[in-house]
Amino acid sequence: MKVNFVLSAALLVLGLTGLSSCEDEVSNVATAETVKDITGSWKVVQLTRNGEDLSERLDLSGFRIEFNSDGTYTLADQLPFIADAPGTYKLSDPQYPFALVLTPEGVQEDVVARFQFPVVQGKRQLSLSFSLGCESNTYQFNFERENQN
Template identity: 40%
Template sequence: MKKNNIFYQINLLLIAVATILMASCKTEKPLSVAEPVKDITGSWQVIRATRNGTDLTSIIDFTKFRVNFKAGAYNLENKLPFLVDADGQYSLDDPKYPFKITFTATGGTPVATPFTYPIVNGKRQLTITFSPGCPNNSYVYVLQKTN
């Protein structure tokens, strides 16, 4: 009889613990976090450039070259080899998750290229890959906002 009483008390204790645990569990609704639209407006300068894997940053002076983005338009300052050679319009393939940027020089045809938009050492960067003219030459420009 004593064994049954202990068994009964243990079962009662387990049921009480299970009830308390189930009552303390709350179903949490996941927070919906809206992805912000990527904003590339501003003035960008080249901080690193390569052609076919060769570093050009120490060979060519990129300090004065700028790509200025404003609400769907861009302009180039102190032109260097770039995807386009004149000012015009730009667009992103997806405003929240862009993987491609399209430049349309005034009077020209649209030219699209892949790009990334990472934060490196606390600063936003644009990495643009392109081949102006000769498809055997592949340039990669890493740009950082100047303002």
Template identity: 25%
Template sequence: MKKAFFAICLIAFFFVSCDDDEKINPDGLVEYTVDISGTWSVVSVTQNDVDITGLFDFQSLNLEFVYDGDTPSSFKMTKTSGVPFPFSMADGDFTFDDLTYPTELAFSGNQSTSIKLAAVPLISNGSNMQLAVNYGCADNSYVYTFKKN
């Protein structure tokens, strides 16, 4: 009786220990570059948490981001004269400080500048993006909220 019980336990252990390994989704471990390609328009601007959107023609400010495959490539900016923005480049190149989990956008062309993201994480194919900059002194903080067109 003990031998039969032992044999049954041994056979049961064999079947339990021989289960197939679980399949891992190969795409589940891939990290993708954040994609913000397309045209973005300003919907609001705050200075030290005070809405100043109505003081300038901020709605004329648009940023268009272009990718080369899945790599950030170039940008174009259009705006009405006199609308404040951290740089005056009409076009150039852009990239992120980290392609998967960015906290800054770096712009380069006839000048170079980096702008922090006010709201992280930046989500691929999301519809909103906020950029935070300081003008003049560290106490003057501006947040530009963009909406994807």
């Protein structure tokens, strides 16, 4: 009986020591996410509405959005988009953004798009999803940075 108790106590001590060493190891792992940098000129590579690809139906070649380092943006050409005038922008959170907030000049309310920043086929993309008036229609614009290597 004493041997079982001593053995059980020794295993318990070793187990607790092992758990605490795992905690130390996990806490030393760097988990900081980099700040998302969207500055530059972005061109549309795909446009969908409710999952249907509209890229072949519309001329997307001229539409650009330029995000400047001073927090302003400009638009080139016109497409159905959540903003139709230049203005200011910000990400909902610099490291873990879930939304892009645009404030067009002359507009009282911000316009918000769902934000994703994936790498697709080795190229960084900027994906913005939003509705234009009719909540049952969701548009998704997939952009690539121009002159991206």
